[in-house]
Amino acid sequence: MDFPPSKLPHVGTTIFTVMSQLAAEHGAINLGQGFPGFPIDAELIENVHQAMKLGFNQYAPMTGLTSLREQIGLKMQRLWNREFNIQTQINITAGASQAIFTAIGALIQPGDEVILFAPAYDCYAPAIELNGGVVKWVNLQYPSFEIPWDALNGLLSKKTRLVMINTPHNPTGKVWSLDEMKRMADWVRLHQLYLISDEVYEHITFDGRPHVSMAQFEEISEQTMLVYSFGKTFHATGWKLGYAIGPEQWMTEFRKQHQFNVFTCNTPFQWAIAEYMKDHTRYQKISPMYQAKRDLVVRELFASAFENLPAAGTYFQLIFWKGESSLSDVELAKKWTIENGVTLIPTSVFYPDQKDNRVFRLCFAKENEELERGMRQIAGIGLKA
Ligand SMILES: Cc1ncc(COP(=O)(O)O)c(C=O)c1O
Incomplete structure (x- = not known):
């Protein structure tokens, strides 16, 4: 056969x-x-032991442990002065990769076009193609890796649904400036597009350069899915834990897919991170x-x-x-x-x-x-x- x-x-x-x-x-x-x-920090390992001994060994809620979503909510408030509803807007995932895959699956219909910047992390394009989407590539300008705004406008069509950005950026190390993020937010709003902002390296920036999050642009909050990874922040990539934060409508569809694919992520590790995040100076x-x-x-x-x-x-x-x-x-x-x-x-x-x-x-x-x-x-x- x-x-x-x-x-x-x-x-x-x-x-x-x-x-x-x-x-x-x-x-x-x-x-x-x-x-x-x-x-990784020995305290994180101790926290996992403790979680297991305390009996956190069964399924966590589909959306993720409440205590962890609470810590994430507090962090977003502290960093970006944004209030996210932890019941309806935040979901724990099996790493950022699953968050990205599920966010794309929840949104993209066959024939939809998605704008990606090259060079790009390798999981974006396959997720789009598996959902019948069409990738429209645009190269960041070499060697400055600035955004080619004119070329970007040329890619727009009636079928353009989504644009994906990544800052700080793998592999270039580029950190999008406040101006660039603001211009992107305006552009997305003007053209009524959806946006996935992959911010897994949010806590790794140099020379006093701040990370700018799309969370800062409340005017596009109904269009934006933010993606993060505990693996990157706590040097524990093998734990494969991350999260997505998005508008309720998008998150509702996201969860329909998440519940039948992953259902829920491992409980003791979620508990360990929630405890660890109580000290918010760590990252x-x-x-x-x-x-x-x-x-x-x-x-x-x-x-x-x-x-x-x-x-x-x-x-x-x-x-x-x-x-x-x-x-x-x-x-x-x-x-x-x-x-x-x-x-x-x-x-x-x-x-x-x-x-x-x-x-x-x-x-x-x-x-x-x-x-x-x-x-x-x-x-x-x-x-x-
Ligand atoms: C830009 C970017 N996004 C997402 C991921 C995936 O993160 P995770 O291991 O949490 O799935 C990576 C991992 O290398 C990455 O570099």
């Missing part, structure tokens, strides 16, 4: 898996992997820790064949290779893994047209000792390949 045709014919094994396997085979230092290489300590690592990378690049592109947030640094080669960026990344013992992610994989700018993504969410070893390997890469 023939299996029906693939619904995602263009999706294969991701470059992240390919490069991580290659790194493991050759014992290379893996600065490609996009997750923290250091332990404020993250930026300085990451900024020191970003600075270490930039310092060490100085005498290498690479230069950094300015990055204001996330735990990624883009680095431009100044050398010459007939190899593609993907081939170069493989070659350096095998011959130079360090693994980077080629950024062409974040573009639908595989745009090769000779730019690579380096993840600096690593212990300093590993980061320093990685940077020494990078220093060994020459100008010819």
Whole structure:
């Protein structure tokens, strides 16, 4: 019996898996992997133990533990002076990925068009396509990654339903300014579009640059779904917990899908985070820790064949290779893994047209000792390949 045709014919094994396997085979230092290489706070682990011992081991409510949604509500109030209804507007999810997938599924009808900025995180386009939507790509201007407003207007049609943004941005490290966010909010309102604002790196910004949330723009609150990840904030990506905040109408449809797909997320981990968030200063300590690592990378690049592109947030640094080669960026990344013992992610994989700018993504969410070893390997890469 023939299996029906693939619904995602263009999706294969991701470059992240390919490069991580290659790194493991050759014992290379893996600065490609996009997750923290250091332990989480021991108190969080203790909280999980305690939750389990206290008996929080059965299904949590479909929408998430009330105590956790309360903490999120308080946080949004504190940070953005916004009141969200924790019963109808906030939902705990299995990471930001599920929040994004469900928000798209709840909204997109076959034939709807969705505007995405390239380079983009890789889970957006497949979620749109699986729901019969059509992706309209627009490239952020290279190398400043500014928003191409004219090109954006050219993409609008009667079928445009949704635009998705991500700030602080993976993989570029761009942090959208207040002006850019305001202009986007105005644009979305003018054209009556929906917006998903992926803010998973909200607490990782540098050099005093603030994160601006779409939560600040109340005038588009009926059109906006905000998405967050505890994995990024508390260095616990493997816990796969996040949340979505949106208007009631959108959230009602969101929950119809969530309840039959995920139903609910694991209870003791939700409880552990709710307890931890009672001290609201915790997430404020993250930026300085990451900024020191970003600075270490930039310092060490100085005498290498690479230069950094300015990055204001996330735990990624883009680095431009100044050398010459007939190899593609993907081939170069493989070659350096095998011959130079360090693994980077080629950024062409974040573009639908595989745009090769000779730019690579380096993840600096690593212990300093590993980061320093990685940077020494990078220093060994020459100008010819
Ligand atoms: C921009 C962006 N959005 C969403 C996610 C997914 O987050 P989670 O692990 O919470 O699903 C990631 C993870 O790398 C990301 O970089």
